[in-house]
Amino acid sequence: MQQKNYSQKKINRMKKELKVIGKPIPKQDANIRVTGKAIYGHDIVLPGMLYGAILRTEHPSAIIESIDVSEAKKFPGVICVITADDVDVNNIGYKRDHPILKKGEANCTRDEIAAVAAETKEIALQALKLIKVKYKIRKGVYDAFDALKESAPQINKFISGKFENKNIAEKFHYEHGNLEEEKKKSQHIVTRRFTLPRMTHACMATSNITASYNNVDRKLLLYSSTQVPFLYQRDMAHALKMNPSDIRVIQPVIGGGFGSKLDMHPFEPICALLSIKTGKPVQIIYSREEEFIASPIRQPMVIDLTAGVDKHGNFTFREINIVKDNGAYTSWGATTPFVIMQAFSSLYKLKACRFNAMAVYTNNVFAGSFRGYGNPQATFALERVIDLLADELGMDKAEIRLLNANEKGEVTGQGLLYDTCGHKECLETVISKSHYGKKSLANKDSRHKRGIGLASMLHVGGGAKIYRSDGCGTTLKIDPYGYCTIITGSNEIGQGSETVLAMIASEELGIDLKKIKVINTDTDVKPWDVGVHASRTSFVAGNSLLGAIKILKEKLNRKTAELLKTSHPDFEYSENKIISLKSNESIALDKVVREMHFSQPNELAIASYFYEPSSKFQDKDFKGNVSGTYAFASQAITVEVDTYTGNVKVLDVYVAQDVGKVLNPLLLGGQIEGGILQGVGYALTEELLMHEGRILNPNFHNYKMLTASDTPEIHFYPIETNDKEGPYGAKGVGEAPLIPTAAAIANAVCNALDLEFLELPITPEKVLFAIAEKKRTDKMHSL
Amino acid sequence: MNFEIINPSSTEELLGTIKSLQKEKFRFGAGCTDLLMELKKNPEENLTVINLSQVKDASFTGIKKTTNQFRLGALFTAHKIVINEELKINFPVLHQSALTLASTQIRQVATVGGNLCTASPSGDIACALVALEAQCEILGTTGKTRTVPVTDFFMGPRKTVLKSNEVLYSISVPVNNKLSKNILSGFIKVGTRRSMECSVVSIAYHIQTDEHGNIINAGVAIGASAPTIRFAKEACEFLIGKKLKHISHKEKEKFAEKVLSYAAPITDIRATAWYRKEVLFNISKSIFE
């Protein structure tokens, strides 16, 4: 019965033909971005503005014996120099274990020792060189396993010591099912250790902030490219011991987020402090090198995974132990196990799971959050082991995945409820489109070996309730000229949310897209939203907007009924008109609004709505339905390995993704292509190399981010499962495209060479080394 | 990064400028794609940059073919090499080396002279020019020129034979042997990315045969494998007289070994010496596959 109701609803929805939603509408801000008219943080110049610069430690681990800023202060053009001694502030970070300016000791190569505000950027940089710091160099700890040893020093002195080891920053434990029993039932068990690298976001726009403190009314204005303005406002207020509402956050156009701007970083309160001290606006903009050194990274981690399968190929259990290198301070990145455990507990049907993860302090650069939030790491380990289990069983790698694929209606061991689930369809699509297993991939010649790999992923698709509210507010207004303004709590970091929101309003209100404005950059104006993360914006902000539209339409309908002298409330909104479905009479929307405003009872065409997803907070055992819905995707990837050079060329990427419903194929395609290229980089080339706490490749020359010419053929098949919670049935799509890519590529490379790779990135050197090793051992065996 | 800049617009003005700056610190800038990066990293005080890009004389910017050679002005850009059909047909090695340089945008301004004068072991066009046994024409402030073979042009990493009163004027590539009915010519660059990549190892080869397919002339150079680009003389000599189509597996390996004997690679963050050697051996072999 339930089922029937649902499909009836679906039919009804389909009956109404969508005019805007689902159409390839270009990004609303494309014009200003490509013509250079967009105002990024780097373009802001305020009257009397000073330029800030930060002195970082020379040594990743050292006692700071003294800091002498006297010469710098005397330097002409320098207005202000601050060190930890000059400021009264709180620590920042998810665990409040991170001093904004460091005192007494340096624990990481990024550590901020002093900051300068000067009349020009050049003067500020020169003044940094005049600051004399006496260090006593210490032996640092640069490996998480070393940090866990009894003999290791305590690296971060600000933690409560809640855990058994002094260097554990955060811990997670989760389990479901009877692991020991499932072990017994397993026909084959595979154990492997996987090692994941540091990857950096490398946003096109380097980190930037402009702070302007008004010392008359004691209010702080920040032009900041945060992804989470309201949490940021609160964090900034806590750091500076201010009232959050005295801080106004305005977001200029943001040149790349990808999770890097989820945390507030020390340079931001430092800039605010320089402005507070000088009473003048101050701007800090990172150089590219600084961006590589001092912006966050994807968590490096070591994953020990043991997994079993019964004789029929059903997955039995997974046991996971993860040690994450937290770096010297704790960011939101430490909470990635929330997502990691979902992949391990709930991607493919699974009877039992035991999961342990810990984040361990070291003197390395600290991690942050990054698109996928731990999921690319987890998926790499999991999907690699699935291939190995299939090999052990002698089962086809596609078949074992299809057999275990998640299903609609499933409630996983962790309590995730799959109301809609396109997992199987995603798998079937990429298997058939890539001809997986059908035609074996012919090698071009003995030098170039081809292979194919499969991987799936599960990710939250309707927000994630990790904060008290995962909601979003909207205020919607129509003006007397028929233009619509959407004031949304959500924000735009390049992903296209403004466009999608404008499309929804255009669809529902029949207003031309060019008459719709989205206001989303000012915390003084916009209503609450938790921020851009967890692929949530279209889903949560979209639903919030739909709620506001519904309320506003009720008001408009009432007025229209009055004006058209009809008692029938059935109206259609189209071409800037409101049309009676009964009589076919119509009236211009702007006229209705004018009548609302200017005639009795003088009402505004405004509505507000707050949407809170139906998801739940997980309990202390991490169980519960944490998201409004879940997204699934599968990728099949073919590669060609050059055995002379070790280079892996990604040939074709077949992607099927359960997106719920395609809201805009152009924007969706952008997310898919961008995500995949990021995934290819994660798989093959990108790694921030470190030695004893220092970054060796802080530039694009040696940090091998891929370019347009490295883009493989991408074949994308959206799977529409029409989620009943999502706007028009849509689910979150932003993170998914990158999540299974590295796993599928790794499986393809292993397939091509009949070799195992347990570490990313799979660089040419690693490939060639593995080939040479194999030749050597093969030779030994044949002797 | 602060410097004075002077923009001579003719060869004459250029020579005058060089003469007038003999007592001062100055650098040439052509496309400035190397120079700016270098000055950003190591800023120099009181520096003057002589901007060559406004010198419009064809002898500096153009290409000229004579019976014996193709003469490329030092300011001839990588882009111009790429789009020149005659160069593409006669010297695939040069065409391919220019095509792998950086990206379309950089190739518009990067010059062949800059690639040589930067004297980087991983210079791509320079590597091709070494394989082609090109000649460098150097112009002094007196207006006199001297010619040195490109192999002698490099003194070490970032060092050339240019004196402070000299500028690189042109590069000449000898035309292919008249008898030659066939050339095997190309440039193999190994790196991680397909563009915006600096060679981890490279090999340039230009092999000519007579009408019977016998090798009569061979030029092979390796990049990023030693402090300077090297001409693999013994490997070239090894090929002379052999039938190009019938080089055996053993001979390929012998050739590759000879190429490898010119390599003295280092381990750096881009690759280990082991990798560079392994790959150089493999791609040397691959020339005949």
Ligand SMILES: Cc1cc2nc3c(=O)[nH]c(=O)nc-3n(C[C@H](O)[C@H](O)[C@H](O)COP(=O)(O)OP(=O)(O)OC[C@H]3O[C@@H](n4cnc5c(N)ncnc54)[C@H](O)[C@@H]3O)c2cc1C
């Ligand atoms: C992003 C990027 C990617 C790159 N990729 C590659 C690549 O793939 N392969 C490669 O080989 N190179 C690469 N390069 C390096 C550079 O682009 C090339 O070496 C280019 O050919 C240099 O030419 P230019 O005209 O820009 O030289 P400039 O920077 O103008 O000059 C380079 C040096 O030569 C001197 N010089 C220039 N012209 C003369 C002259 N006529 N006489 C005397 N001295 C002179 C200058 O004083 C300077 O020391 C890359 C550079 C960048 C920035």
